[in-house]
Amino acid sequence: MVSSRGSLDTAAPESGDGRAGPDGPPAEPEERFLRPYAVTAGDPGAARAVDPGLLDLLTPVVAVRTEEGEGGLWPEREAILYHARSPRTVAELAARVDLPVGQVRAIAAGMVEDGSLRCCEPTRSLRQAELLQAVLEGLEAL
Amino acid sequence: MASADFETTTHGQEPIPQAVKIIIAGGFGAGKTTMVGSVSEIAPLSTEEVMTEASCGVDDLGGLEDKSTTTVAMDFGRITVSPEVVLYLFGTPGQNRFWFMWDELAEGALGAVVLADTRRLDTCFHAVDFFERRGVPFVVAVNRFEGSTAYRTEEVREALDVPEEVPIVLADARDRESSRDVLVELVTHVIRGRSPALSG
Numbered sequence: 001m002v003s004s005r006g007s008l009d010t011a012a013p014e015s016g017d018g019r020a021g022p023d024g025p026p027a028e029p030e031e032r033f034l035r036p037y038a039v040t041a042g043d044p045g046a047a048r049a050v051d052p053g054l055l056d057l058l059t060p061v062v063a064v065r066t067e068e069g070e071g072g073l074w075p076e077r078e079a080i081l082y083h084a085r086s087p088r089t090v091a092e093l094a095a096r097v098d099l100p101v102g103q104v105r106a107i108a109a110g111m112v113e114d115g116s117l118r119c120c121e122p123t124r125s126l127r128q129a130e131l132l133q134a135v136l137e138g139l140e141a142l
Numbered sequence: 143m144a145s146a147d148f149e150t151t152t153h154g155q156e157p158i159p160q161a162v163k164i165i166i167a168g169g170f171g172a173g174k175t176t177m178v179g180s181v182s183e184i185a186p187l188s189t190e191e192v193m194t195e196a197s198c199g200v201d202d203l204g205g206l207e208d209k210s211t212t213t214v215a216m217d218f219g220r221i222t223v224s225p226e227v228v229l230y231l232f233g234t235p236g237q238n239r240f241w242f243m244w245d246e247l248a249e250g251a252l253g254a255v256v257l258a259d260t261r262r263l264d265t266c267f268h269a270v271d272f273f274e275r276r277g278v279p280f281v282v283a284v285n286r287f288e289g290s291t292a293y294r295t296e297e298v299r300e301a302l303d304v305p306e307e308v309p310i311v312l313a314d315a316r317d318r319e320s321s322r323d324v325l326v327e328l329v330t331h332v333i334r335g336r337s338p339a340l341s342g
Contacts, residue, residue, distance in 0.1 A: 057230075058250075089161055091230065092187075092220070120158050122159060131162055135252065136326065138224050139223060142319075
C-alpha cells in the first residue's frame with residue numbers, strides 16, 4: 001500500500017496512512033492555507049476603515065457606476081460591480097462572484113463607503129404579518 | 143424601514159423584493175445542506191470542502207461513516223415566494239467552532255428548522271437551546287436516515303425536552319415536498335405564535 005500503487009489509488013481516501021510517510025505530501029491541502037481574506041486586507045478601499053456590519057447578508061446593493069476606472073487593479077471589485085448591475089443581496093453577490101460571504105461583505109461595505117455601490121430598500125415594505133402570509137402562500141404553492 | 147416609498151434606484155424599473163430568511167440548523171451531518179438544496183430554486187451557494195484527516199479528530203463522525211464533506215462556512219438557497227418577497231434559507235455551520243456565525247444568522251430570521259438525526263440526537267441540543275434562548279420560533283424536523291431507528295415524535299420530544307407547542311415533524315431532507323412541508327409547518331407555527339398579540 002505504501003508502494004507506488006498507493007499514490008495512484010486516489011479513489012480510496014481511506015488509505016490515509018500515506019500521511020505519515022515522508023514522501024507524498026498531498027498537493028491539494030496546500031491550497032487550503034491561503035487565507036481568502038488576504039484579498040480584502042490588501043484593498044485600501046475595503047475592510048480597513050469600514051465596518052462590514054453596515055451590510056446585512058440580505059441587504060440589496062446596486063452598482064452606482066459600471067466601471068472601476070482607476071480601481072481596476074482590484075478584480076474582486078470589478079466582479080462585484082459587474083454582478084451588482086441589478087440590485088442583489090450581499091449573500092447572492094457573494095455567490096455570483098464566488099468568494100466567501102465575509103470577504104464580499106467587507107469589500108462591498110468599502111464600496112458603499114466610497115460611492116461605488118449603494119444600498120437599496122425594498123420597493124415595498126410589508127408588515128411582518130403580511131410577510132408571513134406571503135411566505136406561507138408561496139411555500140404552499142411550491 | 144417604515145417608509146414604503148423610497149427613492150427608486152438608478153435601475154428603478156426593477157422592483158426590489160423584500161428579503162426574509164429562515165434558518166436550517168442542526169448538528170453536524172444532520173442534512174441541513176441537503177434540505178436547503180432540495181427546496182431552493184437556485185443551486186445553493188455552498189462552501190463545502192472535503193474534510194481533511196486533521197479535522198476528523200475535531201469533528202465527531204460517529205455514525206457518519208459515509209460523510210466525506212461538511213459545510214465549513216455557510217450555505218443558502220432562495221425561494222421567490224411572491225413578486226414582493228424572496229425567502230432565503232440559510233444552513234448553519236454544523237461544527238461547534240463556527241458558532242459565532244449563528245448570532246448573525248438568527249438576527250431578523252422569521253424562524254428556524256432544527257434538523258434532528260436520531261442516531262445522534264444530542265448533536266441538535268445546542269440548536270434547540272440557542273433558539274429557545276434567543277426567542278426564535280422553531281420546529282424540529284426529524285430527518286429519516288436509512289439505518290436509523292424509527293422513533294416516534296413523542297419520544298424525540300421527550301429526549302429534546304421541548305414544549306408541546308413546538309411542532310415536531312418527520313421529514314426527508316432529500317425530498318422537495320417533504321422539506322417544503324417542514325417550512326410550511328414552521329411558518330404556520332410562527333403565525334400561530336403571533337396571533338394572540340395581533341388582531342390581524
